[in-house]
Amino acid sequence: MELFFLGCGGGRVVLDTQAMPTGGFRLTDGKLVMHCDPGPGAFLKTFSNKLSFKGLNTVFVSHCHLDHVGDAKIVIEAMTLDHWHKKFGTLLAARSVVEGIGEFEKEVPEYFKSLLLNCKAMTPGECRQLLDAGKLTATACDHEDPSSIGFIYKSAGGKTVAYTADTQVFAGLWKQYDLEGGLGAFVVNCLRPASDRFEFHLCLNEVIAGVTSMKNKPKMIVFSHFGERFLKAGIDKELTRFEKETGVKAVAAKEGLVVKI
């Protein structure tokens, strides 16, 4: 199983200036090739990183914010290009993305849904078998988009990867990732450094407290979704502190990063 990062930036300033790219990441496990959170840049960064849409068969969108969904339409269209007049591929997404909820208008219109074999709004706890690869279980978030979801993916061989998506701390946040044996890799969207809290997001000290509270520690945390203040504080400095305080390996997502699990 492998993760390939096409982005690592988050929040409005980093998104709008592209101080860091915002294309999300790919999870590959056997036949499963899933693009997670295709924010702006996902489409072009796929080519510039010498990946292709030919193998892509699944797209996961955690919520309706632009830095997670901006390129979803073109990624879906490119994924289905070789299957013209035939439905192909799967979209797993928060309900807002495919149906719209209140002020969050749906981001994937009917035309793009019509290209897909499966288009599924998921709620926390719901589980889906993906091809003959593994199982994805949606996890809960507490974010501005009330239907936001993260996931835990478990391969047929028992390897695990999880993704918090965007969330603030709530009771039970870390418990859902506290799996026996510990996650193989845990992608955590951490917008801000130190104790610089911001509503609906995580700061580094909250992640330190969360990981410390887990009985089964992840083997590795991949930090992503860095906001402007995190860049100013220094990613390396903050991640070194994280490792020191938790004893868990920390890696900073960046364009082109490959994580093997």
Ligand SMILES: [Zn+2]
């Ligand atoms: Zn968000």
